[in-house]
Amino acid sequence: MDRLPVEILTKIIDYLTPREQVQLQLVSRRFLSLARDNNLWRLHCYEASWASKTDAVSARPASESLLTSSVAPLSSLGPGSLRLLIQPRAQPNGDGSTRNAERRSSWGRRSRAAAEWDPSYETEDVDWYSEYIDRHGPVSFSWLQQPYTVNESRRKKEFCDVKGMGLFRDWSSAREDKVIAPVDNGGVVIWDLNYSHSNSTQTRKGRVVGASAPGILLADMSGRSKSTAPEFTNIGECVSVDSISRRAYIAVGNVLNEVDLETLKLVSQKRYAWSIFAMSQETDYSVPLTLATTLSLHIYDSRLPAREEEAEISLRCEREPSPFLSASSIYPRPDSPYFQLQADGHPPHRIRSPEPSDVGTNYAPLFQPGPLSILHPPAPHVNTILLAGRFPSILSYDRRFFPQLQSTVHSGGRLCGLASIPAPKFPVSSDATWPPSHTIVACGEYNGKGSLELYDLTSSAAETNDELSNESSTLSPPRYQNRQSAASSKLLSVASHGTRVVYSDSDGNIKWVERDGRAEVRRFNINSYNAAAADKHSSTEQRGSNETSGSRLFPNRSSDEGDVARKILPTGANLTGDELLVWTGDRIGRVRFSANTDDSMDEEDDEVFSDDGLDPVSQQARRRSRQEEKMREQEYSEMMRRALEMQGDEVIWMGRLGMA
Incomplete structure (x- = not known):
């Protein structure tokens, strides 16, 4: 076999199934390169797609259509006739020569059809072997280790809720990526996401490798009185990671915190007049951070020194202890200097944006509150700079003419997520070439149902110079809006994942669709996988009647609690490193395209100290108190879940009646 020409081996390999071709890669290096040919796996991706089935139906000869339209009942047909109706072109003769001849003659047609179906851009480099695994391989799900603190008085672990998610990308060959997130005690936690194949890193993958001191996000570097509790908004994108400078930007209320990821210490703080609801994410070029408050859009450049206006804002905040927004409201208090009454004493129809002297820097005012997503294409x-939120349009700004609004594109829905197709390139090479146009995908809600929308973003260079700095971009009206089959509930997050688009909805579903936004590739439900994992774990380990297996797998959670993916974040790696990070509002999970489940992430019991040394009466009393506490937590979680479901149903019904 090794002496055969490459052309003959390629024809032989084409007769194998995808699973057999994967097994063939283990034979030798030569078969590894032949069985992992990029064009071959692109053909497999096409043949398993919905477009291939549609093309097969449209290309069926008229004679076959006559066979399927026979007036004879199916019960009167024999087995051979039924097989002919179902697979009219797959009926070989005795030695199978007809099927082989058809396969040989259709190789060129299949290749041309796969090239026409190819959804990638001309300059986009796609690993179709990894793409096939992501489309049709097994899916596994596991939670990252839940951070906790030790309560010495109660002698148990107290788990912390995760309040956001960001990804630190290591562009070196080590690929020591990290997950960065703030927790509810005001600290910052780092999880290991190393893609090395060594045993030491694999056992550490998904576990906490670093944590800052509690309360660093609550510290006030301006000298004012220290806050008592963090005001996490729990909506929008309030965590941004700069992998080049190794800094993380975390918004807590109206304060932007800059944290050094090497020392996990607070570097600087910036206060704004309104609560921060969205921040831009890392892209393939270096630009200042863009953040959006309730009624304004700002550009924050960490390279600039602290301005004198910061001291003025701190003094004004000292005089006015509560002019800022709380985490549960998007409107200021009536005693705020930014809340002005009309002449008749009634509240104004629109809140007045703060003056530039109140903010301390140039800003773009927003005429409607509720920004939720910022995109640097x-x-x-x-x-x-693209901005979307609870207002029915996408706002477009140009950084060179900021804060002037360049254009708006009407959507009609309430959007909460923006992403670009294709995604930014990591790492960036010096000879990188970019496509002249991108597709902007937005997700949100329209009349109570999920809305997935596609826009075209085109660039035109200046006539005198073709440098990137002179490019001007134009966002076109929506090219396609999927408001029927996207989801029955609101879409929460969207991202570009390979040659597909992935998004999450309010029912706990994660769906992958083609880049056209129509054809669904696959779907995955977090809660269904959790229930299956809990059932599997309970069948292998027998536990007490008062302690469910779900509470051991997922601490402080009832087994039937519904989780939703508020934010999804692809890691952008190939093969075994390709994962999808999921943030549910209080914890982070990993969606992997592999059959290997990571049981090492199963949390141990909440106990930190054993009951050794206590008398039997005290041990029994402690166990009883723990069981009662867990039962109360489960009852409270179930009650809150039902209340939120009822509230969501009321909102949907009121929206259908036109009273939203």
Whole structure:
């Protein structure tokens, strides 16, 4: 076999199934390169797609259509006739020569059809072997280790809720990526996401490798009185990671905290007049951070020194202890200097945005509150800033003319997520070429149902110079809006994942669709997988009647609690490193395209100290108190879940009646 020409081996390999081709890669290096040919796996992806089935139906000859339209009842047909109706072109003769001849003659047609179906851009490099695994391989799900603190008085672990998610990308060959997130005690936690194949790193993967001191996000570097509790908004994107400078930007209320990821210490703080609801994420070029408060859009450049206006804002905050927004409201208190009454004493129809002197820097006012997502499109759109939120339009800004609003594109829905297709390139090479246009995908809600929308973002260079800095971008009206089959509930997050689009909805579903937004590739439900994992764990380990297996797998959670993916974040790696990070509002999970389940992430019992040394009466009393506490937690979680479901149903019904 090794002496055969490559052309003959390629024809032989084409007769194997995808599973057999994967097994063939283990034979030798030569078979590894032949069985992992990029064009071959692109053909497999096409043949398993919905477009291939549609093309097969449209290309069926008219004679076959006559066979399927026979007036004879199916019960009167024999087995051979039924097989002919179901697979009219797959009926070989005795030696199978007809099927082989058809396969040989259709190789060119299949290749041309796969090239026409190819959803990638001309300059986009796609690993189709990894793409096939992501489309049709097994899916596993596991939670990252839940951070906790030790309560010495109660002698048990107290788990912390995760209040956001960001990804630190290591562009070196080590690929020591990290997950960065704030927790409810005001600290910052780091999880290991190393893609090395060594045993030491694999056992550490998904576990906490670093944590800051509690309360660093609550510290006040301006000298004012220290806050008592963090005001996490729990909506929007309030965590941004700069992998080049190794800094994390975390918004807590109206304060932007800059944290050094090497020392896990607070570097600087910036206060704003309104609560921060959205921040831009890392892209393939270096630009200042863009953040949106309730009624304003700002550009924050960490390279600039602290301005004198910061001291003025701190003094004004000292005089006015509560002019800022709380985490549960998007409107200021009536005693705030930004809340002005009309002449008749009634509240104004629109809150007045703060003056530039009140903010301390140039800003863009928003005429409607509720920004939820900011997008810096990939190169060459280096000057473009896109903003979406609870208002029915996407706002477009140019960084060179900021704060002037360049254009708006009407959507009609309430959007909460933006992403670009294709995704930014990591790492960026010096000879990288970018496509002249990108597709902007937005997700949100329209009349109570999920809405997935596609826009075209085109760039045009100046006539005198073709440099990226002179590019101007234009966002076109919506090219396609999927408001029927996307989801029956609101879409929460969207991202570009390979040659697909992935998004999450309010029912706990994660769906992958083609880049056209129509054809669904696959779907995955977090709660269904949790229930299956809990049932599997309970069948292998016998536990007490008062302690369910779900509470051991997922601490402080009832087994029937519904989780939703508020934010999804692809890691952007290939093969075994390709994962999808999921943030549910209080913890982070990993969706992997592999059959290997990571049981090492199963949390141990909540106990930190054993009951050794106590008398039997005290041990029994402690166990009883723990059981009662867990039962109360489960009852409270179930009650809150039902209340939120009822509230969501009321909102949907009121929206259908036109009273939203």
